[in-house]
Amino acid sequence: MTTTDTPAIPRTPLERLHWAILATWTITGRDLDHWVRQPAPVLVALLFPVMLVLMFGYLFGGAMSVPDGGSYREFLMPGMFALTMVFGVEATMLAVTTDAARGVTDRFRSMPMAASAVVAGRGTADMLGSVVGLAVLLACGLAVGWRWHGGAGDALLAVGALLLLRFALVWVGIYLGLLARNPEAVTAVQVLVWPLAFLSNAFVAPATMPGWLGTVVEWNPLSATVSATRELFGNPGWGGDSWVAQHALLMAVVWPLVLLAVFLPLSVRRYRRLSR
Amino acid sequence: MTSTTWAVAAEGLRKRYGTTTALDGFDLTVREGTVCGLLGPNGAGKTTAVRILTTLLRFDGGRAEVAGLDVASQAAQVRHRIGLLGQHAAVDEVLGGRQNLVMFGRLYHLRATTARRRADELLERFGLRDAAGRPAGQYSGGMRRRLDLAASLLLAPRVLFLDEPTTGLDPRGRNEVWEAVRGLVAGGTTVLLTTQYLDEADQLADRISVIDHGRVIAEGSPEQLKSRLGGDRIDVVVRDAGELPAAAAAVARVAVATTEVDRDTRRVSAPVGDRVAALTEVVRALDDAGLAAEDIALRRPTLDEVFLRLTGRPTDEEATAA
Numbered sequence: 001m002t003t004t005d006t007p008a009i010p011r012t013p014l015e016r017l018h019w020a021i022l023a024t025w026t027i028t029g030r031d032l033d034h035w036v037r038q039p040a041p042v043l044v045a046l047l048f049p050v051m052l053v054l055m056f057g058y059l060f061g062g063a064m065s066v067p068d069g070g071s072y073r074e075f076l077m078p079g080m081f082a083l084t085m086v087f088g089v090e091a092t093m094l095a096v097t098t099d100a101a102r103g104v105t106d107r108f109r110s111m112p113m114a115a116s117a118v119v120a121g122r123g124t125a126d127m128l129g130s131v132v133g134l135a136v137l138l139a140c141g142l143a144v145g146w147r148w149h150g151g152a153g154d155a156l157l158a159v160g161a162l163l164l165l166r167f168a169l170v171w172v173g174i175y176l177g178l179l180a181r182n183p184e185a186v187t188a189v190q191v192l193v194w195p196l197a198f199l200s201n202a203f204v205a206p207a208t209m210p211g212w213l214g215t216v217v218e219w220n221p222l223s224a225t226v227s228a229t230r231e232l233f234g235n236p237g238w239g240g241d242s243w244v245a246q247h248a249l250l251m252a253v254v255w256p257l258v259l260l261a262v263f264l265p266l267s268v269r270r271y272r273r274l275s276r
Numbered sequence: 277m278t279s280t281t282w283a284v285a286a287e288g289l290r291k292r293y294g295t296t297t298a299l300d301g302f303d304l305t306v307r308e309g310t311v312c313g314l315l316g317p318n319g320a321g322k323t324t325a326v327r328i329l330t331t332l333l334r335f336d337g338g339r340a341e342v343a344g345l346d347v348a349s350q351a352a353q354v355r356h357r358i359g360l361l362g363q364h365a366a367v368d369e370v371l372g373g374r375q376n377l378v379m380f381g382r383l384y385h386l387r388a389t390t391a392r393r394r395a396d397e398l399l400e401r402f403g404l405r406d407a408a409g410r411p412a413g414q415y416s417g418g419m420r421r422r423l424d425l426a427a428s429l430l431l432a433p434r435v436l437f438l439d440e441p442t443t444g445l446d447p448r449g450r451n452e453v454w455e456a457v458r459g460l461v462a463g464g465t466t467v468l469l470t471t472q473y474l475d476e477a478d479q480l481a482d483r484i485s486v487i488d489h490g491r492v493i494a495e496g497s498p499e500q501l502k503s504r505l506g507g508d509r510i511d512v513v514v515r516d517a518g519e520l521p522a523a524a525a526a527v528a529r530v531a532v533a534t535t536e537v538d539r540d541t542r543r544v545s546a547p548v549g550d551r552v553a554a555l556t557e558v559v560r561a562l563d564d565a566g567l568a569a570e571d572i573a574l575r576r577p578t579l580d581e582v583f584l585r586l587t588g589r590p591t592d593e594e595a596t597a598a
Contacts, residue, residue, distance in 0.1 A: 009356055019385060026382040030368065037370050037411060103366035107427070110330045112355040113383045275334050276293075 020114035027121020049084045070236025077146040078229035079202030085166040089173040096177025123170045130166045149234030158232035165225045168256035171263040178270040221255035228252035283308045283466035288338035298324040300490035313481030314470040321490040322470035343434045359428030359436040365420040369413030380427045398426035418449030438469040512544045513571040526561035530554040
């Protein structure tokens with residue numbers, strides 16, 4: 001047997017942190033390798049929102065009315081940006097469930113590596129993927145006539161609000177992924193995303209809905225991010241009479257933090273329960 | 277328990293899942309540099325024992341040491357000294373074989389150059405060099421298992437745990453894995469192997485512990501266990517249940533222990549000493565009695581018979597079926 005220069009076990013907190021960061025980077029690199037090895041699902045994930053933009057922007061767009069009388073495509077794009085962040089949950093969940101079902105999670109757990117690195121690497125790769133997805137969709141928006149009308153700072157804040165939602169949803173995906181027994185369960189989430197999307201202000205302004213339904217839609221966490229994004233980009237359709245519509249920027253921060261506060265501890269607890 | 281010659285030492289391990297008792301006072305010692313086979317039916321507690329010893333599962337009572345380290349209080353150090361081959365081939369199916377090994381090597385904190393060198397060594401050793409670039413998902417079952425094995429050997433572990441390493445493999449895949457394990461053992465690695473197959477334990481293990489209902493009910497070398505169980509058996513199946521007494525008489529002439537008669541399957545079965553002589557004798561006796569048997573076969577004792585002999589009752593599956 002060949003000699004292997006076995007690395008020493010980290011003893012100080014600083015060494016442990018160094019190990020955790022290296023491992024996080026390795027796991028991130030692994031997920032990026034997946035994109036290179038299997039480009040087809042990545043392309044589908046990038047192009048599906050583009051297809052939705054074309055479908056809603058041109059096919060249904062003529063029948064849609066925007067409260068302030070603005071362009072429907074300008075109204076639609078912030079909704080599509082936020083919805084794309086929600087679609088990311090499926091990617092996170094699928095990756096987590098597949099690792100658990102194939103025994104890869106157990107292999108990681110039997111190795112001398114930081115447990116946090118598995119999750120942090122997953123999150124980093126997913127966030128990178130979302131940045132790319134958002135860039136593609138921003139370019140698509142520009143191509144169909146969408147523009148931002150505020151300053152560059154507001155535009156960056158809008159991107160920040162979108163990525164904050166995605167970051168919160170990484171934890172939802174990790175939790176659901178640990179909960180699911182097999183990768184097929186992801187299909188259920190793929191279906192359930194749609195009621196969430198249609199019960200938001202992404203496609204249609206709540207003002208056009210029956211009163212009670214409009215209220216439900218306005219309180220949807222997705223709606224807060226969509227409204228805030230519209231406001232920051234200076235696109236039509238934001239605002240409204242209700243308190244929650246008036247405070248979209250606040251709610252676009254509060255909702256993701258609430259999701260984080262719920263799903264981060266749940267995910268950690270679920271991961272620990274693997275050893276029960 | 278303090279002796280350093282034990283690679284694995286478990287004492288009175290207990291583990292419950294809700295109302296189910298998975299381990300009920302599980303004791304096991306494995307000497308360094310040997311192969312221990314943990315043999316038992318589904319649900320006997322084999323996987324639970326392996327998951328506890330590899331720090332994946334907490335336990336409710338007892339104590340366990342691996343490589344001289346306490347599994348509960350020194351889990352991080354234990355993980356440095358073990359390799360685990362779980363029930364599934366735990367490799368990334370999208371990445372190539374080499375990519376897999378380099379990734380796991382980096383997660384073991386090998387330097388990038390060391391990880392690549394080690395990956396190439398292991399690919400060569402397990403005959404995967406030509407497939408190194410292909411995604412592991414395209415490998416055959418045996419190849420994937422060998423890659424899995426290579427991944428658990430990146431740090432040259434002191435103790436290697438193999439949980440049913442050949443379940444679901446075809447005979448060729450099983451042979452490939454057996455060869456790989458034999459190579460390791462020749463290199464001095466301590467191996468704890470769980471299996472449902474008597475012949476697998478027989479092929480690989482220096483000592484076998486038979487586990488049932490969460491505790492070890494027998495242990496010894498394969499030879500010791502086999503001699504306790506009796507050797508080969510002869511089975512005679514007759515066409516008509518009425519012919520059973522005559523067939524039983526014929527079989528009893530060569531049986532070295534009790535002849536068993538099962539009316540439902542019209543089968544007479546008994547352990548025999550000399551295989552060939554017994555077969556010749558039984559065929560002649562049946563012929564003399566004018567009986568035309570539907571089937572005559574010589575076979576090794578099955579795991580069910582092992583259990584019947586060791587515990588005086590059939591395994592759960594049989595008991596439920598009956």
